[in-house]
Amino acid sequence: MARYGKEHKLATRQRIIETAGRRFKRSGIDGSGVATLMADAGLTNGAFYAHFESKEDLVATAVSDQLREQRERLAAVAPGRAGLEQIVRAYLSPEHRDHPEEGCPSAALLDEISRCGEPTRRTYTDSVLAIMDDFAARLAPEDPESARTTVLSVYALMVGTLQLSRALTDQKLADDLLEQGIRNALALLD
Amino acid sequence: MARYGKEHKLATRQRIIETAGRRFKRSGIDGSGVATLMADAGLTNGAFYAHFESKEDLVATAVSDQLREQRERLAAVAPGRAGLEQIVRAYLSPEHRDHPEEGCPSAALLDEISRCGEPTRRTYTDSVLAIMDDFAARLAPEDPESARTTVLSVYALMVGTLQLSRALTDQKLADDLLEQGIRNALALLD
DNA sequence: GCGATTGTATTACGACCATACGACCATAAG
DNA sequence: CTTATGGTCGTATGGTCGTAATACAATCGC
Numbered sequence: 001m002a003r004y005g006k007e008h009k010l011a012t013r014q015r016i017i018e019t020a021g022r023r024f025k026r027s028g029i030d031g032s033g034v035a036t037l038m039a040d041a042g043l044t045n046g047a048f049y050a051h052f053e054s055k056e057d058l059v060a061t062a063v064s065d066q067l068r069e070q071r072e073r074l075a076a077v078a079p080g081r082a083g084l085e086q087i088v089r090a091y092l093s094p095e096h097r098d099h100p101e102e103g104c105p106s107a108a109l110l111d112e113i114s115r116c117g118e119p120t121r122r123t124y125t126d127s128v129l130a131i132m133d134d135f136a137a138r139l140a141p142e143d144p145e146s147a148r149t150t151v152l153s154v155y156a157l158m159v160g161t162l163q164l165s166r167a168l169t170d171q172k173l174a175d176d177l178l179e180q181g182i183r184n185a186l187a188l189l190d
Numbered sequence: 191m192a193r194y195g196k197e198h199k200l201a202t203r204q205r206i207i208e209t210a211g212r213r214f215k216r217s218g219i220d221g222s223g224v225a226t227l228m229a230d231a232g233l234t235n236g237a238f239y240a241h242f243e244s245k246e247d248l249v250a251t252a253v254s255d256q257l258r259e260q261r262e263r264l265a266a267v268a269p270g271r272a273g274l275e276q277i278v279r280a281y282l283s284p285e286h287r288d289h290p291e292e293g294c295p296s297a298a299l300l301d302e303i304s305r306c307g308e309p310t311r312r313t314y315t316d317s318v319l320a321i322m323d324d325f326a327a328r329l330a331p332e333d334p335e336s337a338r339t340t341v342l343s344v345y346a347l348m349v350g351t352l353q354l355s356r357a358l359t360d361q362k363l364a365d366d367l368l369e370q371g372i373r374n375a376l377a378l379l380d
Numbered sequence: 381g382c383g384a385t386t387g388t389a390t391t392a393c394g395a396c397c398a399t400a401c402g403a404c405c406a407t408a409a410g
Numbered sequence: 411c412t413t414a415t416g417g418t419c420g421t422a423t424g425g426t427c428g429t430a431a432t433a434c435a436a437t438c439g440c
Contacts, residue, residue: 008436009388028305030220033426047389049428100304106354111301114290114356115218122359129360152363153351153370160350161343164296166304169312170319173342180343188374199416223398237417239400 013051016041021062025108026101029059029116060120063113066105067127071134081189084138088185091158092178097165106155107162128155139189154185203241206231211252215298216291219249219306250310253303256295257317261324271379274328278375281348282368287355296345297352318345329379344375 019040023032034055035045052058077083090096091104100108106128113124129148132155136147161181168174209230213222224245225235242248267273280286281294290298296318303314319338322345326337351371358364 012388028220028302030218031305034428035426044390045427046391046429050388055427108301110350110353110357111298112218114353115221118359121357124357125359125363128358129363149363149366149370152354152367153374156350156354156367156371157347157374158350159354160300160346160348163300163304164342164346164349167300167311167314168318169308169315173315173319173339176339177342177346180339181346184343184347184378187378202416224400225397233416234418235399236401236419240416245399 016051017062017065020058021066022101024062025105029109029112056117056120059116060123063105064123064127067131070104071131074134080138084135084189085186088158089182092161092181094175094178097162097178100166106159110159154188157181157185206241207252207255210248211256212291214252215295219299219302246307246310249306250313253295254313254317257321260294261321264324270328274325274379275376278348279372282351282371284365284368287352287368296349300349344378347371347375
């Protein structure tokens, strides 16, 4: 039945998901057309609907995949609160700010995501909460449940700070904002 | 020379700016076409370029106008830090979250703004800083200069919190996040 | 090793919408 | 009644999403 290797289509799908994730973060969701997304993966627009039901389907899948990948990377840093501080500093770094296409999808796309349909937002919610639970376990290993809201609110702080730093044209102010954001985040974690 | 009253075209322009501000916040910038924007103002697309050089020109103008209007409204609340607390609570309220088209343009559009061209971002920066300086004067009347970064970072916290609360599908979690955001903002202001 | 089978991707297409602009017209001020 | 003006409409060019018919290529049975 399977004339092609089973992994062939799956690999293509994964390639589309990954290049789309980067494209969305660079150009926005509404700013990325299907033809462009497929060209990024080395394909043409016609093949798109063999892999996804709709563009919105890809959006949910790509954002979820980006967050999953980010979560895996975060699992590698030092455990406990020391690791958390390291994560905060990397998140609110000028490098992260200046390369949105390789960074956090929330920072690049959050207000477009909030205008998406409910299924997409649910997928997003689940993916974010998985990361938040990891954070909560770092912060309060004995009671991660109650730490959930705390880490979520710190995440919101980091997302907003990075977005604002990206929008400001005053370089020094944008840098100061990042540093102040780090201080604020660390203070709220204690 | 002026066959029409001077105020006629100006009034039309202002009407376009105001309806466009609401439309952008509801549907996003890339999600709002020129024809729709003009129809909202009771006109057709052709008249657009008699009022604005380009869509991007309208974006900058509309966002700036929204922030100016917000700044004027904020000037009316009780002075000093008491007023600040009132502002924070209104900003992070479920009402604000559930009606983006009447709310803060930063919360609705920040990551789309950060993908705009430099002139648009500069206009945005100026408008935001005007509000921030008002905030700083409330917080530290004797030294508003050094309070600028503080209030800007709290603004970033509020923007991120509202955006995240809009995106989450878990209602209780979204509500808890708003409340935690209020506590965090107030703590950071002291 | 070879041809038939079968899944993948391409190209072409439809209907619609995007921004931008220019010709035309009704209207209102002088 | 003339004239400048704001607005409508039509057009040019290119993009959008989504679908369908077609070409290609890789694996299987023989």
